[in-house]
Amino acid sequence: MTPAPAFRRRRLLRGLAAVLLGLLPLAEARAQAPTLNVFNWTDYIDPAVVERFTRETGIQVRYDVFDSLETLEAKLLAGRSGYDIVVPTNEPSFSRLIAAGALQPIDRARVPNWANLDPALMKQLETSDPGNRHGAIYLWGTIGLAYNVGRVRELAPDAPRDSWRLLFDPAVARRLAPCGIVMMDSQIDVIPSVLRFLGLNVNSTAEADLRRVEQTLMGIRPHIRTFASGGAIELLASGQACLAFTYSGDAIQAADRAREAGRGVEIRYVAPKEGAQLWFDVLAIPRDAPNPAAAHRFIDFLLQPDVMAAITxxxxxxxxxPASKPLVEEAIKNDRNVYPSEEDFARFFTVTAVPQAAERARSRLWARFKAGR
Structure with missing residues (x-):
């Protein structure tokens, strides 16, 4: 016998109420679940890694990105950033944040996978963080030039492709300007490389040295199409730019995307022969992190060999x-732009933080350069 409509509605409502009551514990659990707040560089993690962390720990992740060290420092030095994990570069940002008391020491007892870190690389990091108290190396690389092989060959066939002259020589930059030159929007990263190109101390605070840097940059300013950091990847890959001052990994990503697009764009990266800056990006915990327990757990999770291999x-x-390397794809681990040789390392340099007065002078120089006056 078919139930009456009213009875049918009552039975449906009772069933719906039961379902809703059953969902309440799940909703409450989600509401009470800890949230990890991450502030990392653009295009700098495998999204599947973040999903796996949440799946294995139940910790939700709010993931924000930045594209310059200036942005990161401004957030942290202002206080109450709301982040649990940040990823500063060793110099000058990481050491400066430590000196300002903006980062808390890491409790290694809560990070057993700390033992997986390369002791030699961590030893180099000690110049920024004595005793490695405040951070673990996440990823590292160099700063150099990425260029479109075909367009550079077409417009400046005699240009030195292994030298900073490809960008910093106004005569070369003028010829490449029609196909688009992209400058990284970060004086922290650019000025030391210009100093190195000029044969000067990369940490120089001398007024005369900064004048020479400014003269060099102003000489190429008319030929720069845009200032960008993370955006350089797409500009290179799509053929909208043919030369970029950029990070090694961004250049390699651009080369991969260009190949995948199949439009005949070939991108190469060079760590210039005069010397390229070596840097380390570091997993660190802000002093006022709202959830330091989740932060420690995230660092420990990332330092697993299979997780780091997936990110690389x-x-x-x-x-x-080091234990991640056998799990890294052959083409990547055999690429000297990703894993440099000992010969390459001999040409690399690191920088140190400069005094505040010198930093302000560099910032004013950079503002004039960007404005073109």
């Missing part, structure tokens, strides 16, 4: 967990 495979930057 996704973003093409080397990591500091």
């Amino acid at each position: 495979n996704a973003v093409h930057y080397p990591n500091a967990v």
Whole structure:
């Protein structure tokens, strides 16, 4: 016998109420679940890694990105950033944040996978963080030039492709300007490389040295199409730019995307022969992190060899967990732009933080350069 409509509605409502009551514990659990707040560089992790962390721990992740060290420092030095994990570069940002008391020491007892880190690389990091108290190396690389092989060959066939002159020589930059030159929007990263190109101390605070840097940059300013950091990847890959001052991994990502697009764009990266800056990006915990327990758990999770291999495979930057290398794709681990040789390392340099007065002078120089006056 078919139930009466009213009875049918009552039975449906009782069933719906039961379902809703059953969902309440799940909703409450989600509401009470801890949230990890991450502030990392653009295009700098395998999204599947973040999903796996949540799946294995139940910790939700709010993931924000930045594209310059200036942005990161401004957030942290202002206080109450709301982040649990940040990823500063060793110099000058990481050491400066430590000196300002903006980062808390890491409790290694809560990070057993710390033992997976490369002791030699961590030893280099000690110049920024004595005793490695405040951070673990996440990824590392160099700063150099990425260029479109075909367009550079067409417009400046005699240009030196292994030298900073490809960008910093106004005569070369003028010829390449029609196909688009992209400058990284970060004085922290650019000025030391210009100093190195000029044969000067990369940490110089001398007024005369900064004048020479400014003269060099102003000489190429008319030929720069745009200032960008993370955006350089797409500009290169799509053929909208033919030369970029950029990070090694971004250049390699651009080369991969260009190949995948199949439009005949070939991108190469060079760490210039005069010397390229070597840097380390570091997993760190802000002093006022709202959830430091989740932050420690995230660092420990990332330092697993298979996790770091997945990240390197996704973003093409080397990591500091040697046991991950057998799990890295052959083409990546055999690429000297990703994993440099000992000969390459001999040409690399690191920088140190400069005094505040010198930093302000550099910032004013950079503002004049960007404005073109």
